[in-house]
Amino acid sequence: MRDVASLDFKAQLQRDGVPSPAAGIDMDLVRDCIHCGLCLPKCPTFRSLHHEGDSPRGRMWQIKEATLGLVAFDDPRFQAHVYQCLNCRACETACPSGVQFGTVMEMARAKTPPQNRRDRMVRTVLLNGLLPHPGRLRLVGWLYRATRTVRLPALLRRSGAWKILPLGKFAAFPPVGDARPRRAALPGLTPAQATRRARVGLLTGCIQDEMFRGTNRRTALALARNGCDVIVPAARVCCGALASHAGEAKTAEHLAGLTMDAFAEQGLDAVVVNAAGCGSNMKEYEVQLRNDAGRREAAPGFSRTVKDASEFLISLGLRPPARPIRLKVAYQDPCHLVHGQKVYQQPRQVLAMIPGIELVEMKESDWCCGSAGVYNLTQPEISEEALGWKVRNIIDSGAQVIASANPGCILQVGMGLQRAGHDIPVVHVMDLLGWAYGDDEQRPPIVRRAMA
Numbered sequence: 056m057r058d059v060a061s062l063d064f065k066a067q068l069q070r071d072g073v074p075s076p077a078a079g080i081d082m083d084l085v086r087d088c089i090h091c092g093l094c095l096p097k098c099p100t101f102r103s104l105h106h107e108g109d110s111p112r113g114r115m116w117q118i119k120e121a122t123l124g125l126v127a128f129d130d131p132r133f134q135a136h137v138y139q140c141l142n143c144r145a146c147e148t149a150c151p152s153g154v155q156f157g158t159v160m161e162m163a164r165a166k167t168p169p170q171n172r173r174d175r176m177v178r179t180v181l182l183n184g185l186l187p188h189p190g191r192l193r194l195v196g197w198l199y200r201a202t203r204t205v206r207l208p209a210l211l212r213r214s215g216a217w218k219i220l221p222l223g224k225f226a227a228f229p230p231v232g233d234a235r236p237r238r239a240a241l242p243g244l245t246p247a248q249a250t251r252r253a254r255v256g257l258l259t260g261c262i263q264d265e266m267f268r269g270t271n272r273r274t275a276l277a278l279a280r281n282g283c284d285v286i287v288p289a290a291r292v293c294c295g296a297l298a299s300h301a302g303e304a305k306t307a308e309h310l311a312g313l314t315m316d317a318f319a320e321q322g323l324d325a326v327v328v329n330a331a332g333c334g335s336n337m338k339e340y341e342v343q344l345r346n347d348a349g350r351r352e353a354a355p356g357f358s359r360t361v362k363d364a365s366e367f368l369i370s371l372g373l374r375p376p377a378r379p380i381r382l383k384v385a386y387q388d389p390c391h392l393v394h395g396q397k398v399y400q401q402p403r404q405v406l407a408m409i410p411g412i413e414l415v416e417m418k419e420s421d422w423c424c425g426s427a428g429v430y431n432l433t434q435p436e437i438s439e440e441a442l443g444w445k446v447r448n449i450i451d452s453g454a455q456v457i458a459s460a461n462p463g464c465i466l467q468v469g470m471g472l473q474r475a476g477h478d479i480p481v482v483h484v485m486d487l488l489g490w491a492y493g494d495d496e497q498r499p500p501i502v503r504r505a506m507a
């Protein structure tokens with residue numbers, strides 16, 4: 056096995072000439088990195104691990120070497136640096152050279168075998184065994200709702216059993232804002248409740264649809280109140296975001312194709328997405344579907360119609376809701392919204408238009424909370440450290456409620472706050488907007504009191 060640090064790249068080039076790049080990785084994208092290092096202060100894993108190999112610059116260098124065949128993709132040190140990356144894309148925002156780090160990382164992961172047994176299990180069970188199969192997802196969703204009905208989370212907390220069970224921390228500290236998830240899925244059409252301004256599709260998602268149905272319903276309500284006919288396709292599919300971020304390219308491509316097909320020929324002005332990771336992925340279907348001869352032409356056009364819910368409502372001209380929510384609210388930027396989609400202002404603008412809300416900024420709101428797709432399952436130690444920073448910054452902000460825009464962040468930050476003994480609900484921006492428009496279901500007690 057070659058040592059990454061000891062490679063004499065120049066000598067190798069002189070001896071062997073320029074090697075052919077490995078198929079599947081776009082060398083033009085890799086070469087965009089000029090190794091300036093301006094991204095390093097923004098990288099959570101560099102802050103945590105203090106190692107150049109765990110910085111964006113170090114990773115780009117190693118990916119270049121692997122692509123040129125100078126280090127093996129299954130070199131354990133290479134694997135570690137690749138899979139210890141949160142793929143949060145904070146380096147993209149910091150980069151003056153326009154490096155598309157997320158795309159390069161996903162291409163590299165597609166060629167890099169999983170690092171450990173836990174990672175292999177997550178891929179087999181969750182990414183390939185559950186998310187692509189709507190029937191199995193429905194069963195798991197039913198079980199999730201059943202555990203909440205019989206108050207299993209409280210039992211796990213009281214007994215301390217959550218500490219030893221797989222996924223125990225998530226089962227014991229479920230999202231506060233969705234205490235009684237509704238069973239009914241959204242109808243195929245939610246008609247506009249004001250002068251019709253647009254016809255939009257809504258991605259209800261996989262995990263989002265099973266665990267955050269209330270949020271989906273409130274997103275549809277907000278769109279309808281703003282004059283949109285809201286179409287939910289009969290085929291409810293996973294968009295492939297978790298698979299693509301983990302480098303499960305085949306599964307990601309398959310799910311991207313199904314998602315595009317589900318929204319095709321519906322005469323839509325936009326496809327609205329309320330999960331940041333999904334929106335980011337769907338805006339990049341051109342990359343996901345580059346090997347799909349039947350769909351790659353249409354993919355860029357489809358991606359242009361994809362909009363985050365706040366992004367779409369603000370561009371449409373959001374009608375302010377009438378009911379006040381008198382609370383101090385801080386917004387936690389999901390990485391795939393702020394760095395992946397460059398959507399920063401719009402969720403804050405939505406919150407600022409809700410009467411009564413005092414918007415406060417927390418320190419490092421755009422730093423990853425450690426959720427990062429399946430990262431909190433595959434790299435729990437680094438994930439916990441990132442979550443610890445996030446919880447401290449939230450407490451320091453003095454916020455009474457945290458708003459975010461991604462199910463993974465809501466689960467992760469909510470779990471972290473509850474486990475640390477802080478009764479601060481974490482909800483979706485669309486939850487607060489929906490409650491302010493008149494929906495009364497699933498409000499956490501502090502929101503209910505603030506609206507009384």
Ligand code: SF4
Nearest residue numbers: 098140141143144146
């Ligand atoms: S994606 Fe995030 S964790 Fe990975 S290198 Fe970039 S800033 Fe660091």
Ligand code: SF4
Nearest residue numbers: 088089091092094150
């Ligand atoms: S990713 Fe961008 S900011 Fe980071 S070293 Fe490369 S060129 Fe510089």
